[in-house]
Amino acid sequence: MWPDNETERDYLNFGGVAETVAEITVQAQGRPISIGVSGAWGVGKSSMIKLIRTALTEKDKSEPARFIYVEFNAWLYQGYDDARAALLEVIATKLNEEAEKRKSGVDKAKELLHRVNWLRAAKLGAGSALALALGLPPTGLIGDVVRVGRKVIGEGAGAEEAQEAADAVSEVITTTEGLIKAKPELSPPREIHAIRECFEQTLAEMGVTLVVLIDDLDRCLPPTTISTLEAIRLFLFLDNTAFVIAADDAMIKHAVRQHFGEVDDDLVINYFDKLIQIPIRVPPLGTQEVRAYMMLLFIETTDIDDTLKEGIREAVCSQLAKSWRGERVDRAFIQSVYKEAPPELVARFDTADRLAPIMVSASQISGNPRLVKRFLNALSIRMAISRAHDVGVDEAVLAKMLLFERCGNPKAYDALIAAVNNDPEGKPVFLAEWEQKATSGAEVELEPLWDDRFIREWLTITPPLADTDLRGVLYVSREHAPLITPEDRLSSEGAELLTAILTSPDMAASLHDRLAVLARPETTVIMDRILEQARREQEWGTPAILDACIAVAKADPSLGTRVAGFLSERPLGQIKPGIVPKISDQQWVAEVFARWKDADVSAPVKKAIEAVEKS
Numbered sequence: 001m002w003p004d005n006e007t008e009r010d011y012l013n014f015g016g017v018a019e020t021v022a023e024i025t026v027q028a029q030g031r032p033i034s035i036g037v038s039g040a041w042g043v044g045k046s047s048m049i050k051l052i053r054t055a056l057t058e059k060d061k062s063e064p065a066r067f068i069y070v071e072f073n074a075w076l077y078q079g080y081d082d083a084r085a086a087l088l089e090v091i092a093t094k095l096n097e098e099a100e101k102r103k104s105g106v107d108k109a110k111e112l113l114h115r116v117n118w119l120r121a122a123k124l125g126a127g128s129a130l131a132l133a134l135g136l137p138p139t140g141l142i143g144d145v146v147r148v149g150r151k152v153i154g155e156g157a158g159a160e161e162a163q164e165a166a167d168a169v170s171e172v173i174t175t176t177e178g179l180i181k182a183k184p185e186l187s188p189p190r191e192i193h194a195i196r197e198c199f200e201q202t203l204a205e206m207g208v209t210l211v212v213l214i215d216d217l218d219r220c221l222p223p224t225t226i227s228t229l230e231a232i233r234l235f236l237f238l239d240n241t242a243f244v245i246a247a248d249d250a251m252i253k254h255a256v257r258q259h260f261g262e263v264d265d266d267l268v269i270n271y272f273d274k275l276i277q278i279p280i281r282v283p284p285l286g287t288q289e290v291r292a293y294m295m296l297l298f299i300e301t302t303d304i305d306d307t308l309k310e311g312i313r314e315a316v317c318s319q320l321a322k323s324w325r326g327e328r329v330d331r332a333f334i335q336s337v338y339k340e341a342p343p344e345l346v347a348r349f350d351t352a353d354r355l356a357p358i359m360v361s362a363s364q365i366s367g368n369p370r371l372v373k374r375f376l377n378a379l380s381i382r383m384a385i386s387r388a389h390d391v392g393v394d395e396a397v398l399a400k401m402l403l404f405e406r407c408g409n410p411k412a413y414d415a416l417i418a419a420v421n422n423d424p425e426g427k428p429v430f431l432a433e434w435e436q437k438a439t440s441g442a443e444v445e446l447e448p449l450w451d452d453r454f455i456r457e458w459l460t461i462t463p464p465l466a467d468t469d470l471r472g473v474l475y476v477s478r479e480h481a482p483l484i485t486p487e488d489r490l491s492s493e494g495a496e497l498l499t500a501i502l503t504s505p506d507m508a509a510s511l512h513d514r515l516a517v518l519a520r521p522e523t524t525v526i527m528d529r530i531l532e533q534a535r536r537e538q539e540w541g542t543p544a545i546l547d548a549c550i551a552v553a554k555a556d557p558s559l560g561t562r563v564a565g566f567l568s569e570r571p572l573g574q575i576k577p578g579i580v581p582k583i584s585d586q587q588w589v590a591e592v593f594a595r596w597k598d599a600d601v602s603a604p605v606k607k608a609i610e611a612v613e614k615s
Contacts, residue, residue, distance in 0.1 A: 002297055002373050009313065010051055011296045012044055012289055012369060013320040014282070018051035021280065025067075025242050026059050030209055032237040034275060037246040039282035041218070042370030045246040048282055049213050052244060056211065064102055068208050070094050074228040075216040083224045084231040085120050088195075091212065091235065092116040095202055105205035112198045115191055196238060203240040211242045218251035225255035229275060236275065245276065285367035291356035292316050292329040293369060297376055298348045299338070312337050351399050358457045362407040378402060382476040391472040400461050401473050408458065410503055412449050417474065417499070426471035435464040494522040498529055501552075505530075506544040508551035515555035523556040531566055540567070541576035550586065560588035568595040575601055580608035 010018075021035055037052075039045050053069060060067050070091055077086045092113040099109035203210055214232065217225055229252075235241055253268045260267075285293070299312055315337045319329050331349040335341055341349075360367040365375065379399055386393040404413055419428045437444045438459035446455065490498065497515060501508045515523060530552060534545045553560040567583075568591065575596060583589050593609050601609075 002300065002377060010047075010317055011293050011313065012047070012285065013292075013317045014044060014048055014051055015055070015317060016321065017280065017283065018048060018055045021052045021244070021278075022055035022059055024278065025056055025209075025211065028209075028242065030240045032239060032241050033277060034232075034236055034243040034245065035278045035280060036249070036272075036276035037244060037280050037282065038249040040248055040250075040368070042368045043282045043284070044369050045248075045282055046215050047369075049215050049244060049246050053211070053213060066208055067211050068094065068098050068206075069211050069213065071213045071215070072228075073216045074214070074224055075219040077224070082227060083220070084227040085116075087228060087231040088116045088234070089120065091199075091210070095199075095206075095210070098208070099202070099206060102206060104207070105202050108198060108202040108205055112195065112202050115195050115198060119191055119195070192234065196234065199235060200238050200240070203238075209240045209242060211244065214243065214245040214247075217245065217247035220255075222255035222258035225252065226259045232275065249279075285360065285369065286323075287357050287360050287367075288320060288323045288329055290360050290367050290372060291352050292320055293372060294352035294356060294376065295329070295331075295334055295349055297373065298345060298352065299334075302342075302345060304338075308338070347395070351396055354396070354461050355399060355403060358403065358407075358454070358461065361457065362403075362454055364407040375402065375406060378406075385476040386472065389475070391475055393472045393476055394463070394468075396463055397465065397468055397470070398473055398476070400458070400463070400465065401470065401477065403461075404455075404458055405477065407454055409449065409452065409455070412455065414499055414503070415449060420470045420474060421495075426469040426474075427467060428470065429466055431459070431464070432466035435459050435466055439464070490522055490525055491519075494518055494526065498526050501526065501530065501548050502533060504544075505533075505548035508548040509554075512551060512555055515552060518555070520556060520558070523552060523559060527552050527556075527559050527562060531562070534566065538574060539576060540570055540574045541578035542582050546579070546582065550583065553586070553588070557587065560586065561591075564588040564591045567592045572596070572599055572601050575605050577604045577608040580605065580612055584612045 021037075024035070025033060037045050037048050049071075053071075056067060057065075072087055072090055074083045074087070077083050092109075092115075095105075096109040096113045099105045212232075212235070214228065217228060220228070232243055232245070236243060249272060252272055256268045256271050260271075296313055296316060299309060302309075312334070316329055316334070319327055319333060323329070331346065331353050334349055335346065359365045359372060359375070365371045379395070379402055382398055382402070383393065383395055385391075386398070404416065416428055419430055420426050423429065434444050434446065434450075438456065439462075444456060444459065493514070497511055497518070500511060515526075518526075527549075530545065530548045534543075534549060537543050537545060540546070549563045549566070553563045563586075567579075580593075583592065593613070597606060597609060
């Protein structure tokens with residue numbers, strides 16, 4: 001298994017780009033610079049950010065270091081804090097810590113932190129005051145004090161109410177202590193100007209350049225995105241600063257449109273261009289890069305020495321740098337570098353050789369590194385299931401079927417599954433003629449359901465499947481491809497409903513009338529399969545599989561207790577507030593809410609439950 005996060009090791013030959021960005025930053029010699037790293041979801045922006053920091057660190061050999069780094073992920077603050085204020089505080093706090101370590105610029109760094117704290121306190125008070133003036137409920141801690149005060153005035157103060165008021169006031173005093181210390185003549189406009197001056201003076205006294213690395217901006221909702229960009233603008237183009245911002249520029253432009261209304265494209269482009277001096281796009285991956293990436297991922301999971309792994313990685317990246325002149329990274333090249341590769345690893349290299357071209361051309365993957373990794377993780381999980389149940393599935397066969405499942409026409413995939421289930425030996429014999437013609441290079445005439453470019457390429461991938469028993473493959477792929485056996489006691493109607501639900505769980509509610517007339521044993525089997533798939537979910541907000549659980553439980557109310565028991569058993573860290581309103585109107589929900597509250601679920605979830613119970 002491979003973690004779905006960024007890496008500081010270059011598997012995609014991004015090192016040249018990272019080196020270029022680092023060199024530009026060094027050559028700026030303290031002049032302000034802003035660099036935008038753009039690209040779609042999953043293409044490697046976060047990894048590029050890590051590589052840029054590594055490259056810059058390697059160039060900075062001075063002692064103490066000339067560069068100070070602040071990594072800021074606005075997405076982590078969304079819903080918990082104002083992203084603009086959070087970025088200001090993270091920068092000020094980092095400079096204060098570094099000034100203490102370096103014994104230089106200490107007074108200016110403390111002043112900067114104090115001014116940022118004043119702005120946060122001013123925002124706290126001004127926001128609540130404005131809300132009160134407009135007759136709106138004030139927010140935050142001050143809002144709690146006002147709310148309790150109104151309760152005391154309206155209902156009278158008993159011992160409980162008096163204690164609640166005392167606690168609320170105490171929390172405000174504790175939280176704002178050290179924040180509201182500014183002189184009365186200060187104002188936000190003056191403080192913003194003062195913060196900019198103090199920030200520049202702090203960096204000058206410390207003799208450093210601050211490198212701010214902004215990531216995951218395109219994951220944020222538009223208000224958080226704009227808030228972060230506005231905070232960046234406060235420090236942008238000041239001496240001794242470098243901003244590296246990783247985001248999908250299409251998502252940024254969407255946020256700008258949402259924030260400012262339907263403005264024309266020129267204004268949207270101008271807004272982003274004014275923030276970014278040097279735009280860099282993460283290079284797309286071709287067949288060579290995807291093949292090399294898959295092979296390096298396979299090598300990563302082996303038990304060989306880390307030094308050897310690093311040597312192979314460097315050799316692959318060096319070879320990729322020469323791919324423009326025809327040099328290849330394939331199984332033969334890897335074996336020339338790693339001559340003692342075990343047979344099972346060589347077999348996986350063959351898998352990468354076969355799959356790489358179609359994983360680049362298939363629109364559902366398009367060479368996206370994150371999607372490639374997720375594909376390999378799914379393959380790894382199913383092979384583990386195969387070994388655990390002693391099914392004996394061939395990995396090459398499983399990989400070919402998984403590729404069809406992920407990228408092929410869903411209706412064609414359903415037809416393939418039906419052919420396997422209906423054949424006594426579990427073989428899709430109807431593929432024989434197509435596969436033979438495809439591999440020989442002859443023209444293949446496909447039925448309308450199957451006639452697309454992906455399937456034509458898929459048919460050429462070895463091994464051929466027409467004479468292969470695929471029942472084991474379906475068994476380990478049950479979260480998407482149900483293996484229907486006589487023991488399942490499913491009618492053709494039940495089997496069709498199960499396939500439809502597992503293929504599109506978010507559409508399960510539309511099948512209510514058909515589910516409601518099924519025999520109870522059949523809905524029980526369907527629920528079994530749904531819960532098998534649901535156990536793979538790692539976050540319970542509003543996943544699509546939850547819609548399937550609810551739909552089947554509504555059609556057969558006796559199954560509601562199974563859903564309740566299943567949700568009650570989920571790890572508390574997986575439960576998110578969004579699930580509470582989703583299930584609040586179900587007959588079985590009281591047991592779930594009681595279990596979560598007793599088990600001390602997270603505060604946001606508990607608040608959501610209390611809000612539902614009050615309403």
